[in-house]
Amino acid sequence: MNITLLYGTETGNAEMLAEDIQSELESGHEVDCQNLEDFDPGDFDRDAFYLLVCSTYGDGELPASAQPFAEAMAAAAPDLSGVHFAIFGLGDSEYDETFNQGSGKLAELLVSYGATQLGERIVHDASGDDLAEDLAFPWAEAAVAIAAEKLSEAA
Amino acid sequence: MTAQIAIVGAGPSGCYLAQALLKAQPDLQVDVIDKLPVPYGLVRYGVAPDHQGTKGVIRQFARLFERQGARFIGNLAVNEQISLDDLRAAYDAVVLAAGLPGDRSLGIPGEDLAGVHASGQLTQAINEHPEAADLPRLGKHPVIMGNGNVAIDLLRLLAKTPEELEGSDAGPGVSAWLAASGIESLQIIGRSQAGQAKFDPVMVKELGKLAGVTIRVEGAGDSDDPEAAKKLAALAVIDGHGTGRRLVTFRFGLTPVALEGRDRVETAVFRTADGGEERISCTAFLTAIGFRAEGALERDALVAGAEDAEGGKLDDGLYATGWFRRGPRGTIPENRADAQALAKTILAEIPAEGSGKPGRAILEGLPDLVSYEGWQRIDAAETAAAPEGRCRVKISTRARMLALSKASEELR
Ligand SMILES: Cc1cc2nc3c(=O)[nH]c(=O)nc-3n(C[C@H](O)[C@H](O)[C@H](O)COP(=O)(O)OP(=O)(O)OC[C@H]3O[C@@H](n4cnc5c(N)ncnc54)[C@H](O)[C@@H]3O)c2cc1C
Ligand SMILES: Cc1cc2nc3c(=O)[nH]c(=O)nc-3n(C[C@H](O)[C@H](O)[C@H](O)COP(=O)(O)O)c2cc1C
Numbered sequence: 162m163n164i165t166l167l168y169g170t171e172t173g174n175a176e177m178l179a180e181d182i183q184s185e186l187e188s189g190h191e192v193d194c195q196n197l198e199d200f201d202p203g204d205f206d207r208d209a210f211y212l213l214v215c216s217t218y219g220d221g222e223l224p225a226s227a228q229p230f231a232e233a234m235a236a237a238a239p240d241l242s243g244v245h246f247a248i249f250g251l252g253d254s255e256y257d258e259t260f261n262q263g264s265g266k267l268a269e270l271l272v273s274y275g276a277t278q279l280g281e282r283i284v285h286d287a288s289g290d291d292l293a294e295d296l297a298f299p300w301a302e303a304a305v306a307i308a309a310e311k312l313s314e315a316a
Numbered sequence: 317m318t319a320q321i322a323i324v325g326a327g328p329s330g331c332y333l334a335q336a337l338l339k340a341q342p343d344l345q346v347d348v349i350d351k352l353p354v355p356y357g358l359v360r361y362g363v364a365p366d367h368q369g370t371k372g373v374i375r376q377f378a379r380l381f382e383r384q385g386a387r388f389i390g391n392l393a394v395n396e397q398i399s400l401d402d403l404r405a406a407y408d409a410v411v412l413a414a415g416l417p418g419d420r421s422l423g424i425p426g427e428d429l430a431g432v433h434a435s436g437q438l439t440q441a442i443n444e445h446p447e448a449a450d451l452p453r454l455g456k457h458p459v460i461m462g463n464g465n466v467a468i469d470l471l472r473l474l475a476k477t478p479e480e481l482e483g484s485d486a487g488p489g490v491s492a493w494l495a496a497s498g499i500e501s502l503q504i505i506g507r508s509q510a511g512q513a514k515f516d517p518v519m520v521k522e523l524g525k526l527a528g529v530t531i532r533v534e535g536a537g538d539s540d541d542p543e544a545a546k547k548l549a550a551l552a553v554i555d556g557h558g559t560g561r562r563l564v565t566f567r568f569g570l571t572p573v574a575l576e577g578r579d580r581v582e583t584a585v586f587r588t589a590d591g592g593e594e595r596i597s598c599t600a601f602l603t604a605i606g607f608r609a610e611g612a613l614e615r616d617a618l619v620a621g622a623e624d625a626e627g628g629k630l631d632d633g634l635y636a637t638g639w640f641r642r643g644p645r646g647t648i649p650e651n652r653a654d655a656q657a658l659a660k661t662i663l664a665e666i667p668a669e670g671s672g673k674p675g676r677a678i679l680e681g682l683p684d685l686v687s688y689e690g691w692q693r694i695d696a697a698e699t700a701a702a703p704e705g706r707c708r709v710k711i712s713t714r715a716r717m718l719a720l721s722k723a724s725e726e727l728r
């Protein structure tokens with residue numbers, strides 16, 4: 162399966178995690194890893210599967226590198242029906258009211274243009290005891306398994 | 317051969333720069349030098365002990381040394397143990413990422429009285445920096461002057477109950493100091509009006525979780541400006557919060573003009589927005605009004621004479637980033653953006669194969685340098701010794717750090 166990892170980051174944690182997930186998945190798949198700010202919404206491919214990793218900033222907003230992407234989406238208004246993605250969030254429960262809203266907003270954005278989310282959005286808490294990769298590796302593996310089924314159904 | 321780059325300062329801007337350089341060109345030799353035996357600058361010694369989530373960036377920086385090939389050279393103060401000129405002669409590029417450790421002063425009479433403390437010194441003491449002053453006596457009614465995030469950090473820590481420090485890395489000395497403070501009231505005072513305050517609204521909202529306080533916000537006013545409105549909204553949320561023993565009061569539009577007292581500060585005198593005078597009695601006066609250059613690097617002269625200060629180029633082969641370049645403004649993410657831009661500039665200007673300069677060879681023979689492995693031993697000792705309810709206990713003296721960093725080398 163062709164997998165594209167897209168990350169939205171501000172202090173680099175999501176980028177590092179996305180690279181780690183890439184290394185984990187690379188043995189079995191073609192995996193590409195890109196910053197959301199470098200990704201053109203016109204480039205979504207129905208045959209690929211998208212894994213998103215995104216943090217939260219300000220008062221529950223998208224991180225800096227996801228903001229140009231959100232603007233590009235609004236400008237391009239792409240039809241994303243048939244595009245499948247799964248999403249992992251990075252946040253910090255010190256910000257309890259807006260905990261992980263960035264990844265939530267990004268998921269909503271994709272769905273609002275017709276994309277389909279596979280599996281649950283899993284979130285990491287920087288103030289918690291878990292390491293992000295301990296949550297993200299099983300998440301990625303499970304999401305890829307669901308996607309393998311979906312994409313073969315569609316084919 | 318490959319180009320050799322020395323980065324002075326292992327805080328976030330130095331680490332982000334090394335990260336960006338090595339990502340673009342993995343075979344570069346990047347040495348990150350710090351005057352302390354331990355890396356990470358203000359992430360370790362500024363970011364509040366109860367904000368462990370923010371310190372998570374350290375995991376990226378660890379990877380820089382563990383996998384990306386950057387070298388940490390600790391316990392080496394540039395322009396003290398080695399001159400900047402010697403360093404420039406030895407490396408293809410030298411980048412100053414040394415931060416700005418000095419406290420700005422108010423410049424008013426009475427500032428030298430006992431009981432007046434600047435936030436840089438105080439946060440260093442709270443964070444157990446090896447060069448910090450002792451933790452001061454604050455009395456029952458400290459006043460915090462300043463309206464930035466550092467002022468809010470101080471306010472929150474001083475207002476917390478011991479239980480609220482659970483999970484932090486506040487050490488035993490600091491924890492005991494906070495628990496025994498006996499603070500009854502805390503006033504936080506801004507020179508400007510509330511809408512122009514510098515703090516982030518989320519920092520203010522976080523105060524609404526404190527258990528031991530009653531919070532009042534006086535005279536915040538209102539505003540049509542959206543940024544100001546966000547701050548005012550956050551203040552409105554916490555106004556009236558709690559019924560705890562400690563009374564926290566926010567006040568605005570008061571400019572300090574003098575501090576008075578016999579042996580120590582007793583009264584702070586302010587000019588009000590309408591030109592009147594207001595006297596506030598206090599048992600300590602804490603200033604959190606910003607930082608400035610201090611130390612051996614003569615930053616102000618270097619920046620003033622810079623070829624392109626905005627772009628981070630000071631001179632041929634000499635660059636600056638982070639707080640050292642921009643001044644004491646901006647959070648960790650801004651240092652990342654700054655460092656990424658500078659990495660591009662440097663890579664465009666220096667030859668990838670380097671010019672055959674000696675690089676780190678000139679550091680050989682300098683006494684007591686601490687390697688990354690040395691820091692890992694210190695780190696391991698700190699986390700292993702963490703008491704119940706704390707994630708680490710910092711080693712607070714340079715001598716202990718140096719002893720630990722060498723310990724197992726001798727055993728091997
Ligand atoms: C009290 C406080 C709390 C903060 N809290 C937050 C927060 O919660 N979140 C956030 O995003 N930002 C926070 N900030 C801001 C953040 O810390 C800064 O943006 C950031 O640390 C600046 O990075 P820097 O690398 O430029 O400087 P620094 O972090 O100061 O690093 C400079 C390094 O250079 C070394 N050095 C200095 N002189 C020499 C020399 N002559 N030779 C060798 N080494 C030298 C120092 O030892 C230090 O390690 C806080 C700042 C302060 C002061
Ligand atoms: C200024 C600032 C604001 C933040 N705001 C939120 C927030 O509203 N909600 C949240 O869940 N996390 C918030 N966080 C936490 C980050 O999302 C978390 O540290 C994450 O690991 C950062 O990932 P990144 O390095 O990929 O940007 C904030 C962090 C900072 C420094």
